[in-house]
Amino acid sequence: MxxxxxxxxxxxxxxxxxxxxxxxxxxxxxxxxxxxxxxxxxxxxxxxxxxxxxxxxxxxxxxxxxxxxxxxxxxxxxxxxxxxxxxxxxxxxxxxxxxxxxxxxxxxxxxxxxxxFPAIGEEQLGVRFTMPASDLAKLIDKTRFAISTEETRYYLNGIHVHATKAGATSMLRGVATDGHRLARVEVPLPQGAEQIPPIIVPRKTVGEIRKLIDSIGGEVEVSVSPTRIQFTLERAVLVSRLIDGTFPDYERVIPTGNEKVALFDTKQFSEAVDRVATISTEKARAVKLSFDRSTVTISAVSAETGRAIEEIDAEYSGDALEIGFNARYILDMLQEIDGEKVRFEMASAAAPTVVRDPGDSSTLYVLMPMRV
The missing domain is CATH 3.10.150.10 (DNA Polymerase III, subunit A, domain 2)
Incomplete structure (x- = not known):
């Protein structure tokens, strides 16, 4: 050589x-x-x-x-x-x-x-389609923060990808959850992907293909079997085993009748939560949101470091409500909200909260509340 x-x-x-x-x-x-x-x-x-x-x-x-x-x-x-x-x-x-x-x-x-050196196993990858790198990047970016790192529930250690219908339109959907939060995003179903089996793409594979997209871009050819997935880009081919497990029925945890609705400025809300959470010393970094007609009060209390309170403007419809969340989970999710506003849909202090980007109907998030 x-x-x-x-x-x-x-x-x-x-x-x-x-x-x-x-x-x-x-x-x-x-x-x-x-x-x-x-x-x-x-x-x-x-x-x-x-x-x-x-x-x-x-x-x-x-x-x-x-x-x-x-x-x-x-x-x-x-x-x-x-x-x-x-x-x-x-x-x-x-x-x-x-x-x-x-x-x-x-x-x-x-x-x-x-x-x-191990030979890369050749396998019939029955479903083959091409999609824009930007769509694959969106599928990854909007969901991967919610991938579980808990090895015992290995079937949550990746992004669940499957084809679905949104009204009359066919979509490719990515879902990730760690049991405390859930992220769901949809992109147009690429031609040829109609027969894709429900798969779980491992966390490490997700990270590596995302880096390749940044480096190479263009279009990505995706080939899938029930056990493997292959991504082909201009100068690289990534082949990965899929997670051998069944992703839970995530639709059951997405509430549909949450009538207490709040709308805030995304950036203002994110900065306020980040400031107030500074006082939280516990691992969970809990913050409490108290809703009134035109404001939300964000607060945190710690026996060691004291108390923090900040009030921001909000459009809120519903009875007065106090609800607690892990601040880290809120901040991770808000990073993926592209619009200027974020919408919280709540039912009670104990029920799952649905979070949406009003400007992007293809994304949906669910946050489990916590006691504060």
Whole structure:
């Protein structure tokens, strides 16, 4: 193997593939990135056995070949090389080392045989469709803050994606919940996605495809089977196992008859909740909202640090109501509200609250209240 590649191009792909590699693994080959030099390009592959990423970059290849080197070490080397430099990669005759050259720097890295690297399983991915990267980004951004991190309820550790009808219109819906909050978003159903099975895309996969969208953009080809999903972009292919579980019937927790409605300025409300929550020392960071006709009073009390109260304007219809929420949950959700106003629909201090962006009917959030 002998090739030359621009540092910026190599770093771009290494940034993505090294994210897939686990820092701690008992299988040495999984710490490595596979390098495949072929005519006009360098391919880089990394896997953790559940998630695999293949990225390609243009390169001047003098001699083709395949090897594997430590992914994080190679990334750190390339990251620290001078900007604008050309990187030479050459495997010695015995194949036991790879030499990395750039400017006046020379690094010799040990290799492991490429035939030890796990093969990415080929599987019939029956449903195939193409969607704008912006729609996939929206599906992720508006829901992933609500993904559960509790490993015992593994079926909540991802975004549930399925096709649905919104009136006469077919939509692709993403849902995430951790049991305390729920996020639901819809985008137009891409042509060819009508037969998509209900799937749960793991949290790590969600994070990696989102980074690829930022880096590459354009359109994304999505291929799905009941157990795997594949995302194909211009210079990269991400293949992931899906979570093997059944997502709960989330529709049952979305209330429909909440008649106490409040409308606030999103930015003003977010800043007030953030300020008042400073006083909360408990892990839950509880704040209480007290609603009256034209105002909402936000308050927090702590035995150690005192009390905070702030009042903001609100349009409110309903009887006087006091309700408590986890401040972090409110702030996470408000970050995804694009409109100037946010709408809270409540029934009582103990019932789930529905939160909407009045300017975006495709998104809906549910917050569980807490006792304060």
């Amino acid at each position: 002998k090739l030359t590649i621009e540092r910026a191009a190599l770093l771009r792909s290494l940034t993505h593939v090294q994210n897939v590699v686990e820092r701690r693994t008992t299988i040495p080959i999984l710490s490595n990135v596979k390098l495949v030099a072929e005519k006009g390009r360098l391919g880089l592959t990394a896997t953790d056995m559940d998630l695999s990423l293949v990225a390609h970059e243009p390169a001047q290849v003098g001699k083709g070949g395949t090897t594997t080197v430590a992914a994080h070490t190679l990334f750190d080397i390339v990251r620290k090389l001078p900007e604008g430099s050309e990187v030479g990669i050459e495997q010695n005759g015995s194949g036991g080392e790879v030499t990395i050259r750039a400017a006046r720097s020379v690094f010799n890295l040990p290799t492991l045989p490429a035939d030890e």
